[in-house]
Amino acid sequence: MYPLLQIKNLSVDFETAAGNVTAIQNISFTVNNNETVAIVGESGSGKTVTALSILQLLPVPPVKYITGEILFSMNGTDQTDILKISVQGIKAIRGNGISMIFQEPMTSLNPVHTCGQQVIEAIRVHTKMSYQKAEALTLELFRQVELPYPAVMLHRYPHQVSGGQKQRVMIAMAMSCNPSVLIADEPTTALDVTVQKKILGLIKKLQLERRMGVIYITHDLNLVADIADKVIVMLKGTIVENGNAKDIFLNPQHPYTKALLACRPTIHSKGKRLPVVSDFIPKEGENEKRQLEEQIAVDEVLQNLDPDSIKNESLLSVEHLKIYFPGNKSIFSRARPIFKAVDDVSFEIARGETVGLVGESGCGKTTLGRALVRLIEPASGNIFFGGKNIAHIPTNEMRKMRKKIQIIFQDPYGSLNPRLTIGSALQEPLKFHNILSNDKQRKEKVIDLLEKVGLKAEHFNRYPHEFSGGQRQRICIARALGLNPEFIVCDESISALDVSVQAQVLNLLNDLKAEFGFTALFISHDLNVVRYFCNRIMVMHKGRIIESGDADQIYFKPQNEYTRKLIASIPAGIVI
Numbered sequence: 415m416y417p418l419l420q421i422k423n424l425s426v427d428f429e430t431a432a433g434n435v436t437a438i439q440n441i442s443f444t445v446n447n448n449e450t451v452a453i454v455g456e457s458g459s460g461k462t463v464t465a466l467s468i469l470q471l472l473p474v475p476p477v478k479y480i481t482g483e484i485l486f487s488m489n490g491t492d493q494t495d496i497l498k499i500s501v502q503g504i505k506a507i508r509g510n511g512i513s514m515i516f517q518e519p520m521t522s523l524n525p526v527h528t529c530g531q532q533v534i535e536a537i538r539v540h541t542k543m544s545y546q547k548a549e550a551l552t553l554e555l556f557r558q559v560e561l562p563y564p565a566v567m568l569h570r571y572p573h574q575v576s577g578g579q580k581q582r583v584m585i586a587m588a589m590s591c592n593p594s595v596l597i598a599d600e601p602t603t604a605l606d607v608t609v610q611k612k613i614l615g616l617i618k619k620l621q622l623e624r625r626m627g628v629i630y631i632t633h634d635l636n637l638v639a640d641i642a643d644k645v646i647v648m649l650k651g652t653i654v655e656n657g658n659a660k661d662i663f664l665n666p667q668h669p670y671t672k673a674l675l676a677c678r679p680t681i682h683s684k685g686k687r688l689p690v691v692s693d694f695i696p697k698e699g700e701n702e703k704r705q706l707e708e709q710i711a712v713d714e715v716l717q718n719l720d721p722d723s724i725k726n727e728s729l730l731s732v733e734h735l736k737i738y739f740p741g742n743k744s745i746f747s748r749a750r751p752i753f754k755a756v757d758d759v760s761f762e763i764a765r766g767e768t769v770g771l772v773g774e775s776g777c778g779k780t781t782l783g784r785a786l787v788r789l790i791e792p793a794s795g796n797i798f799f800g801g802k803n804i805a806h807i808p809t810n811e812m813r814k815m816r817k818k819i820q821i822i823f824q825d826p827y828g829s830l831n832p833r834l835t836i837g838s839a840l841q842e843p844l845k846f847h848n849i850l851s852n853d854k855q856r857k858e859k860v861i862d863l864l865e866k867v868g869l870k871a872e873h874f875n876r877y878p879h880e881f882s883g884g885q886r887q888r889i890c891i892a893r894a895l896g897l898n899p900e901f902i903v904c905d906e907s908i909s910a911l912d913v914s915v916q917a918q919v920l921n922l923l924n925d926l927k928a929e930f931g932f933t934a935l936f937i938s939h940d941l942n943v944v945r946y947f948c949n950r951i952m953v954m955h956k957g958r959i960i961e962s963g964d965a966d967q968i969y970f971k972p973q974n975e976y977t978r979k980l981i982a983s984i985p986a987g988i989v990i
Contacts, residue, residue, distance in 0.1 A: 416487040418627040419445040424482030437463045439651045445627040452630045452638040455648035456912045457882040461631045465597045470504045510540040513593035515601040523572040529583045530568030540591045555586035578775025599631045606774045606939035607983040633912035636985040669694045677917040679946035688917035729765040735795035755781040757957035766931045770948035778957040779937045783903040817847045820899040822907035826886035830878040837874035863892040905937045945969040953977045
């Protein structure tokens with residue numbers, strides 16, 4: 415019997431103007447029936463290129479398959495080399511034999527078709543099912559992935575649903591034809607922990623029923639420890655470690671694997687500086703003693719940032735904020751129902767404080783965050799920033815305020831202009847707000863920002879499409895930090911980052927907090943990160959704040975039943 419999927423000595427290059435760039439070099443692994451194989455590694459390590467190569471979704475050229483085979487066996491007796499079959503052959507396999515949940519649901523769904531139409535189409539392409547039966551199956555799939563109001567969701571367009579809801583639509587589409595192999599590229603990145611737990615349970619249930627093989631690409635190592643049978647660790651296009659999940663977590667052999675495991679906020683106390691990969695694999699020519707001295711110095715500063723040191727002065731005060739949207743009109747009614755996205759919310763954030771905002775997808779977190787920077791107009795209520803009510807000030811006045819108030823968006827691809835290089839994108843706000851006196855100084859500042867978030871000076875002239883999802887998120891973080899704002903809304907700003915880069919960014923944000931008295935609203939579904947990074951936590955449910963308090967108090971002794979449900983859904987992982 416052959417394994418479901420067998421990759422042998424695969425090497426993939428990209429043709430560029432400067433010559434060939436190696437994306438994957440000589441990798442080999444297998445996926446068996448009823449087996450979950452997790453692929454982990456930093457952004458740009460080759461994880462997604464590996465997944466896209468399996469389904470032949472990379473354009474040839476510029477992609478060149480230098481060596482190797484990708485052998486697929488649906489029945490266990492015959493193998494098909496995917497690299498050698500026809501276009502029609504691979505179309506028959508996609509979605510039917512091998513399906514994929516993509517990393518970015520925001521750009522993977524067609525904006526001109528409803529969510530229901532897109533899943534129905536996927537079903538009918540691979541089956542002879544009638545439209546009515548395909549629609550009924552789609553409705554059932556929407557129920558299984560816990561989409562709210564599934565009958566309504568059938569007729570909604572992608573822009574009418576939240577990021578987490580788009581991801582659930584993608585999962586329903588991938589599951590629709592019962593594939594033999596499911597490739598899940600960060601499938602739960604945009605989902606809160608409760609939905610994540612249900613989705614993973616659904617995937618596991620279908621896996622057991624179908625004896626399906628699953629390739630799970632993720633940066634969430636706690637999640638990997640809970641779900642994976644085997645773990646593949648990738649670095650710069652190569653596999654540096656490969657083996658049983660428990661063995662790799664409890665006894666990692668490669669320094670890079672040890673670094674990834676040590677970077678997790680879960681195993682570090684609040685305020686303690688997180689290790690990064692360079693602490694385990696120093697770059698050539700770096701003085702390790704100097705690095706250690708600098709780290710100790712920063713640790714001493716961070717230790718002074720306890721909750722008692724935060725000033726009592728209120729920087730941001732929200733009073734009875736309401737944000738309502740018109741719902742879909744019924745054919746039997748002339749009036750449109752009102753959807754209460756944010757329903758009478760009040761809170762304060764002190765200067766120098768970091769407050770976490772958590773809750774399920776669609777609860778109103780992102781809407782609230784955008785309203786604070788006036789990207790969404792409130793129906794009523796007040797937003798006081800530095801004592802000034804900004805809820806209804808003129809647009810021109812609000813533009814000037816945005817030097818002090820910034821937002822890091824959830825979708826890094828949609829928030830970058832595809833026609834601008836990232837150098838131009840990062841210089842643009844500096845020019846608008848007259849930061850520094852000339853373009854040369856601004857370029858130097860931009861390069862410094864790129865290096866702080868783990869990118870390189872050579873990336874200055876590249877375009878957004880040339881970067882991975884995690885790299886694009888780092889660019890957006892650098893852009894927001896460029897103006898040294900007093901207050902930042904971080905909307906899932908580290909959700910797309912692998913743990914090593916996540917540690918770098920959290921350290922960077924902590925450094926800025928120490929240096930500038932940084933204040934933030936930190937929106938996230940990763941409760942481990944929120945507990946580590948935030949002084950207080952607010953829990954949001956159906957447009958309301960239902961519980962708030964000290965981060966450790968909320969995390970370890972939640973009072974509300976909904977909060978307890980969120981905490982109970984966090985992947986346990988393996989503590990080393």
